[in-house]
Amino acid sequence: MDWARITVATYGTSPMQTVGDNTPSKEDQRMAAVRRYDILDSPPDGAFDRITALAARRLKVPIAIISIVDEDRIWFKSHHGLPIRQIDREPGLCASAIMADTPYLIEDARKDPRSLANPLVAGDFGLQFYAAVPLTTNDGHSLGTLCVIDKEPRSIDDDQIEDLKDLASIVMDQLELRLSSLNAIERANLLAREIDHRVMNSLQFVSSLLKMQSRSADAGDGAIHLQLAANRVASVAQVHRHFYADTGNESSCIEFLRRLCSDLGSILEREIAVEGDEGMVPASSIQAIGLITNELVTNAAKYGSGKIDVAFRITDGTNKLIVCDEGQGLPDDFDPYSATAGLGMRVITSLADQLQGTLSVGPREDGEGACLTVTFPRSD
Secondary structure, three states: OOOOOOOOOOOOOOOHHOOOOOOHHHHHHHHHHHHHHHOOOOOOOOOHHHHEEEEEHHHHHHHHHHEOOOOEEEEEEEEEEEOOOOOOOOOHHHHHHOOOHHHHHHOOOOOOOOOOHHHHHHHOOOOOEEEEEEEOOOOOOOEEEEEEEEEEEOOOOOOHHHHHHHHHHHHHHHHHHHHHHHHHHHHHHHHHHHHHHHHHHHHHHHHHHHHHHHHHOOOOOHHHHHHHHHHHHHHHHHHHHHHHHOOOOOOEHHHHHHHHHHHHHHHHHOEEEEEOOOOOEEEHHHHHHHHHHHHHHHHHHHHOOEEEEEEEEHHHHHEEEEEOOOOOOOOOOOOOOOOOOOOHHHHHHHHHHOOOOEEEEEEOOOOOOOOEEEEEEOOO
16 A cells, blocks of 8 residues: 555645635634643653654654644644654644545655655754654544654555554544543533532521521520521531632632622621732632631621621731631630630631641730631642
8 A cells, every 4th residue: 555645735725714604614623622632731641652652663763753733833742752842833744644534654755745845854853754643533633643753764664554553543542531531520520519509509598497497486595596507507608609619729818708708797797807918829728718717707706796807918938817806805815725615616726727727816906806817838
């Protein structure tokens, strides 16, 4: 079989043009497939590196590449024998190779009209031999190529071509496995968000039931405790909601606190002021911060009076979450870590431990009321 005589179109000709006003071009569809596989700029992967090493060894060439053709560049997922990670798309042979359904071969680039003007051939790099197999998806889109390169002219036999095709199939198998994993993670995340939404709704429902029960109970400690329980459940629901509103790896702590305290103020019917420093915290920490804030603010509303002040400070490599009230203050001998501390304090100190932090107490700067401060290290 004469694999070396393949005629291919170049970019900008009719195969890549838009068909009709609303029909995506073939290149648009191909780029959508590239984005779907989410492989561009991903970190090195030993499985792909072993494939290029094997391809270079089997075909006895110094260079083997797994390339992905982007809109304006050719990015190398693996580049055995070549130190660079990408080249411009304009002179790239891979950009031509993905146009064909069969292997694209150039055995002597100095004599092949397809490559005479290519800078990789005419320039200092001195490419003379190139063989590539398109990396084609199940729905027929070429993401890039598995290619081998030499700086000397050479021939390639049918067995070597079949080996290169098999290795390209293994590359696609790896890409399909990676895509399946990404899709499974996304489905799991969607399911988790749906469960979280249902949990929040359930918490809000329980809170409503407790409030109704408190209104029907006789006046006294029972009704008060039911109302407090309803407020606490509703507050936890809001922490839950705002935590899952932040979907990145990091969140702005001060923005999170502003959103959360706005809702807590409505639930507790108290004025809550939030101020402080702009700073990002890991998403893994934001829920603990929210639950601590909920407990501190709830306690301030229960035992203090007046406005509740919430602050987030960044100093000397540490974060400080500070909640102050305008009440009578705490006893001089108050110890939040005491075995006799109430449930709220035990919850707060446990959450502070999760942040590798500590809880401290003291009066406000003006001497009125109390301030409770959770100090924990910055992630960076």
